[in-house]
Amino acid sequence: MRVFALVLILITGTLNSQIFNVDTVVNKGRFSNRLNIVYLGDGYTKNDLMKFQSDIIQLSSAFVSFEPFSHYKDFINIIRVDVISEESGVSHEQLFTETDCLNTPVMKVKNYFGTKFDAGSVHRLLGPYNYSNIFNVLTNNTPDYDLAFIVANTNYYGGSGGMFPTTSMNSGASAVLVHEFGHGFAGLGDEYSYPGSTPRETPNTTKEIRRDSIRWNHWINPATPVPTPDSGAYYGLIGLFEGAAYSPKGWYRPKYNCLMRSNGVPFCEVCAESLLMRLFDLVNPVDKYFPDSLKLDLSKKITFNLKLIKPQPNTIKVDWVLDNISIAKNIDSVIINDNLSAGKHILSASVIDTTLLIKMPAHFTKHISIVKWEINVFKSNIEINSEENRLKIQIIPNPIEEFSIIEYKLEKAGYIKLEIIDMEGRIKVLDEGFKEEGLHKYMLNSELKELIRGNYIINFESDGMNFPINVVKL
Numbered sequence: 001m002r003v004f005a006l007v008l009i010l011i012t013g014t015l016n017s018q019i020f021n022v023d024t025v026v027n028k029g030r031f032s033n034r035l036n037i038v039y040l041g042d043g044y045t046k047n048d049l050m051k052f053q054s055d056i057i058q059l060s061s062a063f064v065s066f067e068p069f070s071h072y073k074d075f076i077n078i079i080r081v082d083v084i085s086e087e088s089g090v091s092h093e094q095l096f097t098e099t100d101c102l103n104t105p106v107m108k109v110k111n112y113f114g115t116k117f118d119a120g121s122v123h124r125l126l127g128p129y130n131y132s133n134i135f136n137v138l139t140n141n142t143p144d145y146d147l148a149f150i151v152a153n154t155n156y157y158g159g160s161g162g163m164f165p166t167t168s169m170n171s172g173a174s175a176v177l178v179h180e181f182g183h184g185f186a187g188l189g190d191e192y193s194y195p196g197s198t199p200r201e202t203p204n205t206t207k208e209i210r211r212d213s214i215r216w217n218h219w220i221n222p223a224t225p226v227p228t229p230d231s232g233a234y235y236g237l238i239g240l241f242e243g244a245a246y247s248p249k250g251w252y253r254p255k256y257n258c259l260m261r262s263n264g265v266p267f268c269e270v271c272a273e274s275l276l277m278r279l280f281d282l283v284n285p286v287d288k289y290f291p292d293s294l295k296l297d298l299s300k301k302i303t304f305n306l307k308l309i310k311p312q313p314n315t316i317k318v319d320w321v322l323d324n325i326s327i328a329k330n331i332d333s334v335i336i337n338d339n340l341s342a343g344k345h346i347l348s349a350s351v352i353d354t355t356l357l358i359k360m361p362a363h364f365t366k367h368i369s370i371v372k373w374e375i376n377v378f379k380s381n382i383e384i385n386s387e388e389n390r391l392k393i394q395i396i397p398n399p400i401e402e403f404s405i406i407e408y409k410l411e412k413a414g415y416i417k418l419e420i421i422d423m424e425g426r427i428k429v430l431d432e433g434f435k436e437e438g439l440h441k442y443m444l445n446s447e448l449k450e451l452i453r454g455n456y457i458i459n460f461e462s463d464g465m466n467f468p469i470n471v472v473k474l
């Protein structure tokens with residue numbers, strides 16, 4: 001009993017010490033259907049909290065001013081956690097001889113996450129070291145986060161990607177932050193050259209030069225040569241430009257310039273598309289719908305309503321279909337008259353964002369939301385029931401590495417088939433059969449060992465619909 005009490009005190013003690021003031025700086029709606037970005041400060045003491053709050057206002061308003069987020073402000077919540085450090089600033093050991101390193105003062109700072117310069121043998125790599133503190137702060141304060149940034153209380157230039165993208169408060173901070181967001185959120189690669197780093201396949205870097213196998217081929221005009229010559233005529237187009245993923249030769253990027261290559265320019269079309277694909281994996285533009293279920297008498301008219309999260313400008317298309325006949329398009333609600341015949345009727349609303357920023361075919365199967373109402377007209381009353389079909393499937397990580405997990409969510413029990421198809425069209429069935437409603441995971445481990453490097457399609461079939469996803473084996 002005494003041991004138990006002691007353990008309880010210890011746990012409570014730890015929890016208490018890691019609970020901080022949390023403020024939803026930008027609140028666009030329920031956390032379960034938004035991209036939730038959390039900012040954790042490091043190197044801010046109690047006296048620095050006012051500065052931290054204004055730093056976050058500055059960073060987050062800069063963040064949503066970047067394309068493509070500027071069109072998707074209503075999809076994003078921003079949360080600030082006032083983590084209090086013992087001392088101000090970040091550590092710097094001055095391990096290198098480059099100018100930036102020599103100009104940044106040597107400091108040893110007791111901050112909360114151990115954030116310091118000179119990480120990974122590069123001065124400007126500024127990153128946290130105490131991951132268990134990060135996990136504890138997130139778990140105890142904002143468990144619903146999708147991506148957490150570390151904001152380091154220093155004005156010297158630096159930042160890093162990875163699980164917890166980190167930025168300083170240097171004047172270039174917001175561009176660094178958005179660049180690091182690209183790594184952390186969509187797995188984007190660096191499009192610049194940097195000696196000593198290992199290149200790898202990512203959504204926007206490749207060594208593939210066969211046109212049909214290039215991951216972003218759907219953006220390349222057939223008239224554009226691949227690899228694409230380094231000539232002004234092609235700088236505004238998507239192609240295959242040499243020099244990417246830290247390597248000046250033999251690795252390629254989609255566009256002459258992009259925020260994943262240098263600060264001060266926008267994301268290229270391929271990077272913007274990858275970011276939006278991830279956004280739509282997380283956020284369903286159908287935030288709510290009405291009615292859910294309802295009984296009413298025959299004489300009433302019924303209003304069916306969608307509450308949508310809309311981009312600006314609004315590129316969401318809605319298709320209302322009653323008993324297989326299109327009755328309305330691109331409106332949020334329809335009114336059904338009281339003249340429905342006795343029996344069962346089906347009303348559906350299909351919702352998809354048709355933004356020109358996404359051309360990937362998988363978007364139009366993966367990210368379509370279909371709300372279905374079953375309307376039963378009886379002698380003296382009407383009964384309405386509803387359901388929503390939106391497939392949630394993701395492959396983590398992709399590009400697939402040592403092992404990957406395919407995760408999918410079924411809104412209702414049913415037959416599924418999961419298969420992997422190579423570029424020659426050979427199909428291997430991974431899983432097939434009846435599955436209960438809810439979340440399912442398929443480990444891709446043993447199959448992965450047999451796969452040679454290259455591009456594959458993982459096709460998920462559910463309820464007679466196909467959801468193909470492009471994957472890459474490195």
Ligand SMILES: [Zn+2]
Pocket residue numbers: 092093094095096100101102104117118122123124
């Ligand atoms: Zn340094």
Ligand SMILES: [Zn+2]
Pocket residue numbers: 191204254255258259260267268269270271
């Ligand atoms: Zn790019």
